[in-house]
Structures are given as C-alpha cells and as structure tokens.
Amino acid sequence: MRILQAGVDFGGTKIELAVLDLAGDVIWRRRARNPGNYPAAVTVVRDLVELAETHLNAVLTVGIGIPGAIDPVTARIKNANTTWLNDTRFDVDVAHALGRAVRVQNDANCFALSEAVDGAAAGKRVVFGVIIGTGVGGGIVVDGKLLDGLHRVGGEWGHNPLPWPRQDEFPMPTCFCGNVGCLERFVAGPSLAADCDGPGHWDASGLPDRAAAGDIAAGAGLRRHADRLARGLAQVVNLIDPDAIVLGGGLSNMQHLYDVLPRLMARNVIADDVVTPILQNRYGDSSGVRGAAWLWPRPSNHQG
Numbered sequence: 001m002r003i004l005q006a007g008v009d010f011g012g013t014k015i016e017l018a019v020l021d022l023a024g025d026v027i028w029r030r031r032a033r034n035p036g037n038y039p040a041a042v043t044v045v046r047d048l049v050e051l052a053e054t055h056l057n058a059v060l061t062v063g064i065g066i067p068g069a070i071d072p073v074t075a076r077i078k079n080a081n082t083t084w085l086n087d088t089r090f091d092v093d094v095a096h097a098l099g100r101a102v103r104v105q106n107d108a109n110c111f112a113l114s115e116a117v118d119g120a121a122a123g124k125r126v127v128f129g130v131i132i133g134t135g136v137g138g139g140i141v142v143d144g145k146l147l148d149g150l151h152r153v154g155g156e157w158g159h160n161p162l163p164w165p166r167q168d169e170f171p172m173p174t175c176f177c178g179n180v181g182c183l184e185r186f187v188a189g190p191s192l193a194a195d196c197d198g199p200g201h202w203d204a205s206g207l208p209d210r211a212a213a214g215d216i217a218a219g220a221g222l223r224r225h226a227d228r229l230a231r232g233l234a235q236v237v238n239l240i241d242p243d244a245i246v247l248g249g250g251l252s253n254m255q256h257l258y259d260v261l262p263r264l265m266a267r268n269v270i271a272d273d274v275v276t277p278i279l280q281n282r283y284g285d286s287s288g289v290r291g292a293a294w295l296w297p298r299p300s301n302h303q304g
Contacts, residue, residue: 006052006060007293008045009107010034012067012082015041017048018289019056022298024118026286028052038084046097062102063295065110065288066090069152079153081135103295107131108155109146110291111281112139115246117294119282124243128155128236132229133249136184140240158184162228163235164268186228189250196221208254226257230264237269237276248281 004027009016012034019028030051032044045064053060068080076087091104105113112129121127131137136158140147148154161181162169172181185191193204196217210218233245247257258278266274283290 002058003299004056004058004060005293005296005298006049006062007110007289007291007295008048008062008064009110009288009292010041010045010064010066010082011107015044015048016289017045017052018286018293019052019058019060020290020293024290026290028056029289034082036084038088041085042090042093042097045094049098061293061296061299062094062098062100063110063292064091064094064102064104065107065292066104067107069106069148070104072150072152105146105148105292105295106137106139106152107288108137109139109148110289110295111248111287112141112155112246112291113146113294114283114287114291115248115279115281116141117144117291119287119290120246120279121244126240126242126244128240128242128245130157130233130245130247130252131249132187132189132247132251134189136188138236140242157232157236158182158188160232160235162186163231183228183232187225187232187251192221192225192251195224205250205253208256222254222256226260227264229257230261231268233261233278234265234268237265237271237274242276244277244279246279246281248284248287252280 005020007018014031015034016031018026021027030048032048035041049060049062067082068077068085071078077085077090080086091102095102108131111131112127115121115129116127125143127141129139138155138157140155159177159182162183173185174180175182175185189204190202193201196207207218207222211222261278281287
C-alpha cells in the first residue's frame, strides 16, 4: 500500500485535511467544522484521516498545524487562541485515536515551512515566514528544517516590542500576552483598522482601495502601518539575516507592501546594501496544510 503525506490545518472554526503526492500536489482535500470542544475535535481529525485513507487506498503520515505550541517542559499545548486546546496532550490523544505517531507544530511555523520547501522561497537557505492577519506570527526555516527553539517560541516576532518607537506612538498599548508595546498591537489587521477608523473597527481589507480613491485617513494609516512593519522586519534582518521574507495572512494581499517595505526596512538594517527580498506567499490559505504535511520527510518507498 502506498504511503502519502497528509497535513491538517486545525483552525478555530474549521479543520482541514489535505493529502499530497510525491510531487507535492494536493490530490485530496476535505474540510469539517471544528465542533468547539476537545474530545469531538480529536474525533474529527481521526475521521478525516481515516476517510482519506479509505478513499485513496493509502497509509498517511499525519502532520497538524495548530494555533499554539507544545510546551517542551509540560508536553501540553500552550498559547493557543482556541483556549480549550490549552493544557491538553493533543498530539498524544490524536496519536492514540489513529494508532500511529503524529507531528504537531505551530501554524505559523507550518506556513514558513511550506513556503520554504516548495513555495515562494523555495531554494533559499534561511527563510522567515510572517503571518499578518488578526494576529502576528512567524516561523524560521533553515536548510528546510524548522528552528522552533528551546521554548518553542522561535519566530514569535509579534511579541517583541515595536522597535525604534516615535514620540507619537506613546503610550504603548498593552497586549493580550501581558506585555506593553508588542508589535502585534501595531501591525495586525484589527490594529491597522482601529488606527485608521478608531476603536471598534476590525476590518482593514478595504483600506488600500480607499487610499487609492483619495481617502486621506486611509492613506496615512497605511503609511504608518508600513513604516512600523518595516521597523519590525528590520529587527528580524539584524538578528537572523534571512535569505527571504515571505508574507502571509490577510494583510499579505496588500500589494503596496511589496513596493515600500524593502526601502523602508533598509533605513534600520545595519548593512550598506539591503537586498532581502519581501515575497508574497505562493500557496495562500493552503500553506498551513502543506507545511503540516512537510513535518514528515517525504516517503522513500512508494508502491502503486
């Protein structure tokens, strides 16, 4: 029986499974509603895997991307915004349900791995993958392998403080993590919307069109946002000097970022000529499941 790779994107409202062939093409995909409680969600993952195996007549390796991380000390999930997932042994419980080992990683790490393996940054040695959406996350890939770190927080640049702050950026806002001045509170989608339109506004997707139509507030907000984002990325370049930075999440669709970020970022990078490419992701919403699948090495033996 052939061996194929499956990736699961475990989101707050949906659970998606995709199966990749040896060429990296998605050959089967299915979504299910996240039931919103732990035992039922484990069952959904099991059922999706078993359904795929039956349909494809294959055995699957299973990687799962989650909105959190496995604590290396307690071996339990931490930092998940799907809060009922926290403090569980999710990988152990899914493995028990399936009768095989599974690999679980942070969803931003899965995004970075997908784009580094065969996405926008394929062939680059050091890749920093960025998620800019309702929150801000990131992942680091070196030589095709994740660098998640001792505490499993490698790449969590959104919870560093906004660098090189300006006077009008004080007082710094308090983040949900308990720290003050986190970059996420300045460059995430809801923060951008609130900066342009005031507290209570969450959707930033229409701002580029508004700016293009002459909306002064939208244009000024987008310029502040790009400047802050560039400062945050300059800090990343000064620390790990990646061969490429790939943007993902809802705000990665804002095309002006690819024009202005390299120039703005160069002002704070300690190098004479800054050539770090800022790339738009290749796989969009599919990067999560693809990166989860790549948590396992590609099968070396394949039988038709």
